[in-house]
Amino acid sequence: MSAEIINGKDLAQEIRTNMKAEVNELINEGITPHLTVVLVGDNPASKSYVRGKEKAAKEVGISSSLIELPSTASEAELLDVIQKLNGEPSVHGILVQLPLPNQISEQKVIETIDPSKDVDGFHPVNIGRMMIGEDSFLPCTPYGIITMLKSRDIKIEGKHAVIIGRSNIVGKPVGQLLLNENATVTYCHSRTKDLKEHTLQADILIAAIGKADAITSDYVKEGAVVIDVGINRLENGSLTGDVDFDSASKKASYITPVPKGVGPMTIAMLLKNTVKAAKGLAVVGK
Numbered sequence: 001m002s003a004e005i006i007n008g009k010d011l012a013q014e015i016r017t018n019m020k021a022e023v024n025e026l027i028n029e030g031i032t033p034h035l036t037v038v039l040v041g042d043n044p045a046s047k048s049y050v051r052g053k054e055k056a057a058k059e060v061g062i063s064s065s066l067i068e069l070p071s072t073a074s075e076a077e078l079l080d081v082i083q084k085l086n087g088e089p090s091v092h093g094i095l096v097q098l099p100l101p102n103q104i105s106e107q108k109v110i111e112t113i114d115p116s117k118d119v120d121g122f123h124p125v126n127i128g129r130m131m132i133g134e135d136s137f138l139p140c141t142p143y144g145i146i147t148m149l150k151s152r153d154i155k156i157e158g159k160h161a162v163i164i165g166r167s168n169i170v171g172k173p174v175g176q177l178l179l180n181e182n183a184t185v186t187y188c189h190s191r192t193k194d195l196k197e198h199t200l201q202a203d204i205l206i207a208a209i210g211k212a213d214a215i216t217s218d219y220v221k222e223g224a225v226v227i228d229v230g231i232n233r234l235e236n237g238s239l240t241g242d243v244d245f246d247s248a249s250k251k252a253s254y255i256t257p258v259p260k261g262v263g264p265m266t267i268a269m270l271l272k273n274t275v276k277a278a279k280g281l282a283v284v285g286k
């Protein structure tokens, strides 16, 4: 079988185009959705992601601003910035770019963001609400993955989804969203014994480990849907995923590429969450 490619770049473009009218309506009502991104330090990958987000926001009419702190910034300084943004009514969404320098606790930062402005969906209130199936801000990458599956009418209910990776921002929440959609979910991680034994059972295989081209066709069941979350920069400057695209696409029924796969969808879902925040639709407590 030769897999059909789910192009996240094109789908994200379609989503942005469809969002414009909704944003315009809000602007006509006097509400311009506004996203503030906080970037600590000068990690080139983070800077490039932030630029991508600003460009996408502008395209749909969402205004955005960037607050940059030096890599030496203290935790107290960053928490102070977040508290000010929490209290600023014109700011609807707050995103603190991860990873943060070692002197700053990521968890403390995430917990300081007002859950009703947490457009990343990382705050424990949003994670908890997602877990019990209540309305919340969904984490952007998992939300993007579900949107990609639904765009092709790929059935999730009753399917066996195997997730490789269990981070709080990708692996765990994508498994939870698939469970909410009635999949049977298996999580694999670095301590999993015999990874292949699990992945070869997957109807839907999600790779989110951060190891270039690690998941070859040997790990893929014939006809599986393969979602590649990995973003790995090679020495020659090119980007590649966690999945060995050429071999895996010979067995998969659907596959997502890198680049032009999950990455652009993550940004599109961030914009959706920002509009949701601006509409005051986030019924999340503090």
Ligand SMILES: NC(=O)C1=CN([C@@H]2O[C@H](COP(=O)(O)OP(=O)(O)OC[C@H]3O[C@@H](n4cnc5c(N)ncnc54)[C@H](OP(=O)(O)O)[C@@H]3O)[C@@H](O)[C@H]2O)C=CC1
Pocket (backbone or CB within 6 Å): 141, 164, 165, 166, 167, 168, 169, 170, 171, 188, 189, 190, 191, 192, 195, 208, 209, 210, 211, 229, 230, 231, 232, 262, 263, 264, 266
């Ligand atoms: N496309 C997008 O929008 C996004 C892409 N990414 C990319 O996705 C990838 C994963 O990101 P993230 O979740 O933050 O990464 P983390 O490093 O936080 O987590 C990696 C996970 O993979 C597991 N793992 C590592 N090596 C193996 C292995 N050989 N076999 C099985 N499991 C393994 C780890 O296990 P253990 O828990 O035991 O250590 C861990 O759970 C990265 O390439 C990142 O750049 C991330 C966010 C958004």
Ligand SMILES: Nc1nc(=O)c2c([nH]1)NC[C@@H]1CN(c3ccc(C(=O)N[C@@H](CCC(=O)O)C(=O)O)cc3)C=[N+]21
Pocket (backbone or CB within 6 Å): 048, 049, 052, 095, 096, 097, 098, 099, 120, 140, 141, 231, 239, 258, 259, 260, 261, 262, 263, 264, 265, 266, 267
């Ligand atoms: N608070 C926070 N929220 C995040 O959502 C977050 C974060 N921190 N830290 C880093 C990761 C990574 N991430 C990506 C988003 C889009 C692309 C993306 O659009 N990639 C393009 C390629 C871009 C290029 O060429 O450089 C693609 O895959 O086609 C990649 C990576 C969001 N993250």
